Every structure is written in C-alpha cells, then in structure tokens.
Amino acid sequence: MNARHLVSLRDLSSEDIHEILEVARHLKLEHRSGVHHTLLAGKTLAMIFQKPSLRTRVSFEAGMEQLGGHAIYLGPGDIKLGERETTEDIALNLSRFCDAIMARVFKHETVVDLAKHSTIPVINGLCDMDHPCQGLADFLTVFEKKRRFEGLTLTFIGDGNNVAHSLIDGCAKLGMNFRIGCPEGYEPNVEVVAAAKKLGASVEILHDPLAAAKKADVLYTDVWISMGQEAEGKSKANAFKGFTIDSKLVAAANKDAVILHCLPAHYGEEITYEASRSPGSAIFDQAENRMHAQKAVLVLLMS
Ligand code: CP
Ligand code: NVA
16 A cells, blocks of 8 residues: 555545455455454554544454554543644654554544654544545445445435545545435535546536435435534534435335445434335444454554
C-alpha cells in the first residue's frame, strides 16, 4: 500500500483498495481457522474519540488484540482535542508513545491536521466528510456476497453524508455505479462527486427513492441525522419522510440485492426493522467486516 495514512478513500489508488480487501479476506479466513497472529506484537494504537461509538471502538480494539498489539481508548473527556491542547501537539506527543493513531472527530480538517503533524500513520475513524473504514468493510461485504464489483449498482437511500462520500469514492475506484435517492438539499458534496466523475464513474443523484432503488444490486442506508447534527433534528427528519428502506424499496431492487446499513439503525426511520432482517440483509456481516477490513489497514500501515 502506497499511502502512509488513511484519511479518505479518495487518497487511495484502486490497487491500494484491492490490496486492503485481499489482506482482509486472508486475515478473516485465518482468524476463523484459529490462527493467532503476532503481526503487530508490541505495537500500540491510540484511539481518539470526540463522538460515541460501538463498532469503531470495539472492532479496532479487538482487531489490535487479535494481531498481538494493544489499543488505548481516549474518550471525549480525556484529551479534549483542540481545547486542552492543540491537534499538532497531540499528534507530536502520540507519535512518541504509539505506533498509529485512529481518530473519530467532528471536522475533516482535524484528521488532516493530525496526519500532517504525526510521524506515525493516522486512520480516520469518521469525520463530518468521510468514513473510509466503513466503506472498506462495506466493499468487503459486497464482494463476499457478489464475488465481483465491476458493473454493480449501489443505491444509497438517505443523506449525502460522510458514509455516502466514502461509498462514492470506493465505487469510483472499484468500477461500481453509485446512485443516491435523497431529498433536495441533501445531495453529497459536489467535490466528492466531481472527483468520482473525473475517474469516469457513474454517479446518479435522484430525489425519488423508489426510482433510485430500481434494479439496485446493493441497497444501502444510514441515519438521517448524523452525530453532531442533533440541532437540525425535527426539520431534517421531516425532509426525509419517505426515504425509508422498506418492503416496497426492497421489492424495487434486484431480487438478490444486498441490504446494507452501517449502523446504528433507527428502525422506522431510514429502514424498517423487517427490511433490516429480510433475506438479503447483510448488516451484521457488514459490522463484523469492520474488524477484518481495519485489521488489514493496521497491518499494511503499521508493519
Ligand atoms: N458504523 C459505525 O461507525 O458505528 P459506530 O458509530 O458504533 O462506531
Ligand atoms: N453518518 C453517521 C454514521 C454513523 C456511523 C454519523 O456520522 O453519525
């Protein structure tokens, strides 16, 4: 892998992404057959969290343990990034103690700043712009279910948010078509869309969820209100009425469509409980794959 950090999937080449996914499949198989890895023995990952997490925290911590290393959780109250100390000084300190930093932050610039000042790899564990680790787990799941990427259509129903951006980036690099069904005013970032189109990718933006779901190979959704947007609450939720993956949207997609959700889910909002448990749903495989995909990233960046 050529990149030194994982800030966004836009920074990775198509070869980098394929390599991560291949290493992830290999590590997953070995883990399942009881192999004990020592690839990161003696190595420490610092995990900075400005926001809550279930999957990111546990999958990174368990992943480090499984590779023979160790992870340190630094919660919102611990280091008070940007308040108690500058991002630069935090990066310089952690670079002296640890071997990599994973950071879940509010602002994209914070991860960029951490990467700029640290002498160790920095991994974006979600920011307002991107969620690259989620995207890698999602593409690992798509490959497990479909055995290919090229020519598949992934439809995202909901907000043009951080998760949607990483999916756009990844689809563009893997030869998949991306389509979003979102309310007007909630389209993905224009620069992210432009970067994907520059690579020759198909990115369709529709405002009709049913039309967007038609003949999709992958039907994906995420919460309507992301962490940090709580103030937008009710008015945002109103705009998203009808943008719910339910039996009607599932029926509009291809018969063997894979249903994905990065979780946490708000059942009855972006997805019905029934759709989340329908035969095509792979949401818990997807959650498990966070760990395998991230283990690959950790090994490739840290060893
Ligand atoms: N999907 C995801 O990142 O989950 P957490 O917010 O629980 O980490
Ligand atoms: N878009 C969501 C993803 C949660 C994993 C958020 O940022 O809160």
